[in-house]
Amino acid sequence: MSLPANAFCSIARTLEVLGQKWNLLLLREAFYGRTRYGEFQRIGIPSDTLAARLDSLVAAGLLERRSYQPDGKRTRDEYVLTAAGKDAITVLAALSEWGDRHLPLPDGPGIVFEVGDTGEPVHLRFLTEGGREVAADEVTAVHGPGWFAAKARLAADN
Amino acid sequence: MSLPANAFCSIARTLEVLGQKWNLLLLREAFYGRTRYGEFQRIGIPSDTLAARLDSLVAAGLLERRSYQPDGKRTRDEYVLTAAGKDAITVLAALSEWGDRHLPLPDGPGIVFEVGDTGEPVHLRFLTEGGREVAADEVTAVHGPGWFAAKARLAADN
Numbered sequence: 001m002s003l004p005a006n007a008f009c010s011i012a013r014t015l016e017v018l019g020q021k022w023n024l025l026l027l028r029e030a031f032y033g034r035t036r037y038g039e040f041q042r043i044g045i046p047s048d049t050l051a052a053r054l055d056s057l058v059a060a061g062l063l064e065r066r067s068y069q070p071d072g073k074r075t076r077d078e079y080v081l082t083a084a085g086k087d088a089i090t091v092l093a094a095l096s097e098w099g100d101r102h103l104p105l106p107d108g109p110g111i112v113f114e115v116g117d118t119g120e121p122v123h124l125r126f127l128t129e130g131g132r133e134v135a136a137d138e139v140t141a142v143h144g145p146g147w148f149a150a151k152a153r154l155a156a157d158n
Numbered sequence: 159m160s161l162p163a164n165a166f167c168s169i170a171r172t173l174e175v176l177g178q179k180w181n182l183l184l185l186r187e188a189f190y191g192r193t194r195y196g197e198f199q200r201i202g203i204p205s206d207t208l209a210a211r212l213d214s215l216v217a218a219g220l221l222e223r224r225s226y227q228p229d230g231k232r233t234r235d236e237y238v239l240t241a242a243g244k245d246a247i248t249v250l251a252a253l254s255e256w257g258d259r260h261l262p263l264p265d266g267p268g269i270v271f272e273v274g275d276t277g278e279p280v281h282l283r284f285l286t287e288g289g290r291e292v293a294a295d296e297v298t299a300v301h302g303p304g305w306f307a308a309k310a311r312l313a314a315d316n
Binding site (some may be wrong): 006008009010011012013014015017018019020021024025028031032043044061083084086087088089090091092093094095096097098099100101102103104105106107108109110111112113114115116117120121122123124125126127128129130131133134136137138139140141142143144145146147148149150 | 164166167168169170171172173175176177178179182183186189190201202219241242244245246247248249250251252253254255256257258259260261262263264265266267268269270271272273274275278279280281282283284285286287288289291292294295296297298299300301302303304305306307308
């Protein structure tokens with residue numbers, strides 16, 4: 001019996017949350033510091049979809065829903081990045097850098113990544129555990145321990 | 159007039175190609191060395207969808223369609239990663255590493271990234287142009303030159 005191709009893959013599991021165009025664009029807006037429903041609407045997402053997408057990001061633990069009360073108005077919700085949400089900046093940077101290389105804009109990148117404190121530009125790179133930089137075209141993807149463990153269990157069950 | 163939120167964003171442009179769960183899982187299979195229709199089917203994608211997704215990856219320049227002829231059989235198509243397709247390994251690694259941190263499997267990662275020649279494990283990290291490693295939680299996303307140029311053009315037109 002062959003192993004289900006997706007059950008033990010961290011890419012497939014991540015895509016359940018992040019493999020959704022609107023979710024990633026909403027995270028982008030959250031990184032720009034937007035927290036409010038009306039601010040998220042500006043990306044052109046239909047209102048029903050926006051509510052559902054924000055709920056899915058809250059359920060997945062990437063955004064936290066908080067209440068705020070504008071002066072003299074009723075209480076409203078705002079949406080703030082959690083630590084797990086902030087950690088998705090590597091996914092946004094990988095998508096953005098790929099786009100800048102293969103679908104470039106005439107005037108340069110529309111979004112850049114930098115050190116918050118100093119403004120130094122940063123780029124994603126592959127590093128070995130010893131800190132040596134490795135070009136992307138030297139890197140391969142292979143099955144990891146989670147896959148082999150699952151395969152061994154499946155063999156034992158049959 | 160405000161600037162359209164997505165027109166000048168390399169994340170949004172990249173998501174037109176890579177913001178699609180099946181496309182990323184098909185690329186994962188291509189990195190595992192799979193090239194044939196029947197091999198791609200094992201990820202559980204419906205047959206109609208598979209044909210459309212392979213076409214979209216060819217149209218976007220991530221896969222190249224080639225012909226091969228099995229012994230005594232008719233000619234068939236196979237799908238091989240292009241340089242742009244191979245370069246999407248950073249996107250797969252970013253998704254995978256996020257999943258390993260936030261949706262971990264009990265037995266460890268299902269997929270790992272390593273140097274093709276030596277098998278050394280590699281990880282994605284943010285580096286400054288001087289080669290200094292910066293933790294993801296110190297990195298921020300800001301508008302880049304493409305965004306400011308577009309904004310200036312829009313202001314001049316109004």
